[in-house]
Each structure stands twice: as structure tokens, then as C-alpha cells.
Amino acid sequence: MSRIQFPKSIASRPVYGILAPRPGKAHLMIADAEGAEALLDLAAQDAGLMARAHILYIPRATGEAYTERLRALNPAQLYVGPSFDAALPRLRRVLSDAHMGLQVYLAGTEGLMGRAAAEVAAAGIPYGAVQTEHRGSLARRMQCVHCKGITEDVTTDPFVCSHCGLNLFVRDHYSRRLAAFQGVCIDAEDPGNIPEPVELYK
């Protein structure tokens, strides 16, 4: 099972729900990896949804595991691409052509949902109106608060910033704008005193 119950945390940490069909003129679904399972569950709740659905799917490490099943849902449009960045021009074009009444469903990793939610919010749909469901990897998208570089798919705490090389402590402090958690230098006062990295996020 790819669902997980997140522990209670600070207010800035995003919380995710379970996708449910909502009335709408069009339905935009963005998912990565195991997030496809959430879309399959969503389609099972309302078979009529897919006739007006545009799915952007990024399989990542799951390869071909889900793409045929998504195709079998018969969505109005299905895009399968290698990365969120590759899908971004398409997403922006879809949003610029969209009208009020569009429902947005996000599923998969936190990094994917966060980046998609930020794009959608910039296009005029408030955060509260976007549905999300976490599936799959718990890896985090981290911003180094010192050099501002983003390290994707962080699975251990602490970790080494992929830009400036500082040892960073993984915080639950989250930025919606950047769609990233904040990483703070863990050995600033006592350089070299770095706790053993623990694999917290898979």
C-alpha cells in the first residue's frame, strides 16, 4: 500500500487528503509514480469524470507499471512525460486556456504536488480549492536556506546540500511558493559535529 499517515506537525507542513470527484466543467489531474493509483481510485468513484479529464502523468521509477491502466480509463487527454519540468510548458498552456469550473486533482509525491499547486495557484485557483492525495515516496524537495539551492528527493536527515555542500537538517517548515521544505545547517556552531544521517524518507 502506498498510503501513509503523516505524523502531526507544525502548521506550515502541508496536509493531504483523499481525491474525490467534484462537479466541474473540466478536470485536470497531475500525478507522478504511485500517484497513478489515486487517479485509478478516483476514476472508480465516478466513471463519467474521465470523459472531461486531462491527465499529466510522470511515471518516474514506476516505468510502465501504470501507464496502460491510466490509458484504459480513456481520459479525454493523457500526457506521459519524463519529469515535471518537461510537463511544465504543457501545464501552463492548459491553465492559460482553462476557465472557471476547472477541478484540479494532484496525486503522488510531495514535490510534484507542491510544484503543481504553486503553478495552479499562480493561474488563479486558490490552494484550498485544489485536491491532493499523497502516494508513494516520502522523499522531500528541500531548499537550502543558506545558498537557496533546491535538492530534490532527499531521503535522509541530515543530508548534504547538492549546491553548497553544507550539512542540512530537514525541517517541516515548508514554503508553498517554492514548493520545498527548508534545510538548515546542522553544524554551524560546531563544524564537523554531524549526527549520523538517518533514512527517514523513502
Add this chain to the structure above:
Amino acid sequence: MSAAPQKAKAGAEKIEVIVSAVVPVNELVTRFEFRRPDGAPFPPFSAGAHTVVEMRDQGRTRLNPYSLMSDPADPSLYAISVRRDDQGRGGSLYMHRQVKPGDRMTITYPVNLFPVDLRGRKHVFLAGGIGITPFLAMIAQLERLGARWELHYSVRNAALGSYADALTARHPGKVRVYHDDRKQAIPLADLLDGQPLGTHVYVCGPKGMIDWVHRTATEHGWPKDNVHSEEFLAPQPGTPFEVRLCKSDMTITVGENESLLEAMERCGVDAPFLCRGGACGQCETDVVEHDGSFIHRDHWLEDDQRASGKKIMPCVSRFVGPTLVLDR
């Protein structure tokens, strides 16, 4: 000194004004313009704000909220438009019959419970009758910002369409007026369809219209945050009831034609308030004990709060039963 001085009394800070003009707009609606006696500029306000007008009517103090309709960029005056309600509690009749140019009156600082969401890409205004007033200020503000807007204005007939002619003349492509007597209605479903992403819709008018817009927008998949409404409720008469105010240590009787808030004020209790119309939440009061049933009429409390029997909004809500004890 802090920008918000400590308040000695409940309600927003007050401003003394002189009625500078009383302008009949049509058979039912009259515009009142206020200036300050010393000629000083008024406090700035954002479109959608209202002021509470204090009326001294034969020993009785009436406090009624009215939307500011004047241009927010003009600090020299505040203007409101008042629709005469012959069946109402008497505030609008007082304004129409008693208030003359040159009169001194007291109004409150503006409070905005119906602001324009400036993140919106486009703003669609839906007005019913006298509900046009906040939109006059919003249109002035958005025109100055160069923002996209359109107005759909439903009136009973051409003669009662306050400001409809002026609006259509000034903004021919942006204003549509619908006349009930010509069987014209706002084509809401069509309007909601095809609006660009990030559009906000605002409705001010009768309760039925507000509910219709919220319901239809939800059915069309609009986010709740993109649908805004304002309706000031007037307190409704009801059976008199007794209330024990435990902090003030007194028992008062709420008369048939006054609200619980007004009864508290009559008895000298300084109860908090802002809008007096069930919208702002300022007068929310804890219920210590009750035996009977609440008549909740506000737009503020959530359903679970109502069910809990632990809260009441004294500005518009009433009570039926032998015992009500409030923490006031």
C-alpha cells in the same frame, strides 16, 4: 501612538458628520452625502466597506449599517444610498423623513466585510436592487486600477434601477441591466461558464439571490473562495424573552421589536458589535446555560456551533424558552 487606539466603548470609532446633500434617486431610494464639519478628510476606506449610521429617533437610538457607495479615492465625502422600507423597523423611514441637509449626525469608521479580492484576474459583480451600492465603490476602485470587471444588475423596473442609467452610460460595455417587469433575469449559468481562471464573483442583494449564486457557482465547480457575498440582516421581531447576563449581574427582557443586542445596550451593557447585521462576528457571545431553543439568523456561526448551544449572535438572533444565561 498606535494606529488603532484602545477603544473605550463597543463598536467602531465614531465620526461626527454634517449631511451635505440629500438627493432623491428614485421613488424608493435616496442618497445621503456626508462631510466633516471641520472640512478634514475622511479616513480612507476600501471598496465594499460599510458605515453604521446612528439615528436619534425620539429617544430611541437606531444603528443601521449602510455600504459606502462613494469613490474610495475621494476623501472629502462619504455617501450612502438608503432604500425606504415601509415595513421595516423604521431606520430607513427615519433617514427618508427626518434627515435634512445641514443636520449633524454620527457615523462609524468604515469596516469592510465585503472587500474586493485583488488577487482576482477578473471581477464579476451581481447586484439585486439596492445591493448595487457597494459595487459603485468597487467599480470606482477597479477603474482606477485598470482591473477587469463587469456588472450584472437586476432591477424591478427601469424607474427603480438606482444609478443604472449613469452606470450604463459611463461603462457601456461592462454593465448589463435586467428588468423584472420585462421578464429579464441574470443568465447566471451562462455567466459562470467560460469565465477565465482566477475570476471572482461578488453578489449583493436579497437572500434568495445570494443563495442562488452560491449554490449555482458550487454546482459549476467554482471554489468557495472565489464567490463573495454580503447581506445585512435586519433583526426580526419575535416573542419577548428574558436573559440573565451573568457578568453584568442583571436580568433583562428583550422586547418584541428590539434585538438582544439593542436590549443589552438599552440596559447600559457595553456589548461589542460592528456590523449589527449578523455578518462580522464581533458580537459573538457565550451561552452559559439555556433551556429552550435558539433562533439563529446570523451568517457567522458554523452549524456545529449552533448545534452546541454554546454561542449566540445577539445582533440578529433570538431565543424562545424560560432560561437563557449569557456570559456578558
